[in-house]
Amino acid sequence: MRRRVRTRAIAAVSALGLAAVLSGCGAGGATSDVTLTLVAADYGNGAADSSKKYWADLVERYESDHPDVHIDVSVYSWNDVDRKVKEMVDAGDPPDMAQIGAYADYASQGLLYRAGDLLSIPVQADFLSQLSGAGEVNSVQYGMPFAASTRLLFYNKALFAEAGLTPPETWDELVECAEALKADGVKFPYALPLGPEEAQAETLQWLLSGGGGYTDIGGTYGIDSTENVETVSWLRDELVGKGLTGPVAPGELDRAKAFEAFAAGDVGMLNGHPSLMEMARKKGVTYGMVPIPGAEGETPSALGVADWMMAFEKNGHRDEIGDFLDFVYSEENVLDFSREYDLLPVTNSASRAMAASGQDKELKPFLDQLPLSELYPVGKTSWAAVNAAIKQKIGRAVEPGGSPAGVLGELQAAAVRAESAE
Structure with a gap:
């Protein structure tokens, strides 16, 4: 049950009048706002279709329903994003989340949350099986697939x-x-x-x-x-x-x-x-x-090629990260991103929706290849x-x-x- 402790639980504690007690435990107060940092890759070809626009819209919708959680997104080109995250990690200041090209090095160093400690069971189970399997190190999933082709x-x-x-x-x-x-x-x-x-x-x-x-x-x-x-x-x-x-x-x-x-x-x-x-x-x-x-x-x-989302443990906020990632991986948001950048969904629900939709007919030949595709190791x-x-x-x-x-x-x-x- 540890994996599903969410902000709802924090709210319940506050409702019982225990917030003042908790705030004295040295963490700065249970009702303090939380800011999560995300470093993400840019899938666009310029300012007009930069991934900054996708994340800005998604974050605005999320924050409107979660006023105590703020998401600070930095978007970098593919030429720079992996190096930027490595520099942050090497400096001892990793982002809360990173959406980049590889995850295994950070997982092997013990820096990442397990996917199962973040995501709700339905969301984790919705990943396409060969993609979730590719996100594992020693049979434990740390890398969460974000985009595929x-x-x-x-x-x-x-x-x-x-x-x-x-x-x-x-x-x-x-x-x-x-x-x-x-x-x-x-x-x-x-x-x-x-x-x-x-x-x-x-x-x-x-x-x-x-x-x-x-x-x-x-x-x-x-x-x-x-x-x-x-x-x-x-x-x-x-x-x-x-x-x-x-x-x-x-x-x-x-x-x-x-x-x-x-x-x-x-x-x-x-x-x-x-x-x-x-x-x-x-x-x-x-x-x-x-x-x-x-x-x-x-x-x-x-x-088959997949890019990855991962979450670093250092700053904590496991519950808030998990709740935000559940939102990121909703069928609607996965479909929106895939259609915006001509990529393939990484979840079963979004893949079924794309396969059944006439607007995605040009992507269907690629989608048909995905279940039998082979990814990099x-x-x-x-x-x-x-x-x-x-x-x-x-x-x-x-x-x-x-x-x-x-x-x-x-x-x-x-x-x-x-x-x-x-």
């Missing part, structure tokens, strides 16, 4: 029509399409962003399509597995080696630049997440989306170091004359070292 193959319909192409279902068909697009003068027949911004995503999607991944079924790193070496070797020889990935070396091409090139009409195909839809529409690019091609057919498991504290190593090194593996086995072997060794340091 999957990947589909985007293709430029106009360029495909001009070349008389249909969307590929296999790797061989993807090469055939890329060769035809190259013959028509398309700048990036297939955009392969293995630059340092988000190389871990493109890499994992290709490894999954080849039957591999970063870890094996038991959760042990297997980056240099036979399947993975064969996949990266295929990329080097059949796409990069044949000049089908455009004028920028994959190791120097960031995901954001690849998306911009697609929206400019310069890309025939690339793996994309839902935000690319709006970028393409704004630029007048007609696009199609199909499941990621695999070596022999449709990839059985798509890449975010529950491993070693993942931060492995992630950084992949971003730094994977581009070398597909260079002409590059060694997929050698680079993947280096990454596996780095993963083993990071694991042993946990």
Whole structure:
């Protein structure tokens, strides 16, 4: 029952006339206002759609019903937000809550509340199972999924029509399409962003399509597995080696630049997440989306990505944090955020609502992928170091004359070292 002690209980104590007694216990008074701090990532592309607006509206509605609780939200770009939270933690002054890209390091240091000590049972049970499982360290959930996305193959319909192409279902068909697009003068027949911004995503999607991944079924790193070496070797020889990935070396091409090139009409195909839809529409690019091609057919498991909410124990206020997060994860608020930023809901209730709604039909193909998606091994504290190593090194593996086995072997060794340091 400890997990559901909420402000209602505090109010009941005050009603019994015990507030004065409690205020003498050295905490500054039971009726004092509480200010909770939240550091959050910005999902917008500028001031017009900044996440600041989403949080301002949500906080205003929450505070109107909770006049004794104030929520102070600071929003930072994805380039800065993880570093900002780390600086605050290192300075001994963590925020009450952080909505960022990873949680495991803080959980392993014993700095976070358990999700079960914060959220009501219905709210915690509403998370999609594979997302709540990814939020666990040693079988205890600390990371609360906040936003999710999957990947589909985007293709430029106009360029495909001009070349008389249909969307590929296999790797061989993807090469055939890329060769035809190259013959028509398309700048990036297939955009392969293995630059340092988000190389871990493109890499994992290709490894999954080849039957591999970063870890094996038991959760042990297997980056240099036979399947993975064969996949990266295929990329080097059949796409990069044949000049089908455009004028920028994959190791120097960031995901954001690849998306911009697609929206400019310069890309025939690339793996994309839902935000690319709006970028393409704004630029007048007609696009199609199909499941990621695999070596022999449709990839059985798509890449899934989740961002995380966590709560730090240091400042206390467990009950107030839990009550606020229950509000954050209401069906209405999860849907509002997902629709505003073309992302996928992290709860079953909001996912059902989105699947049944006509207004979300463009997101449905991504939503259909989510239950079978595979996420990064975010529950491993070693993942931060492995992630950084992949971003730094994977581009070398597909260079002409590059060694997929050698680079993947280096990454596996780095993963083993990071694991042993946990």
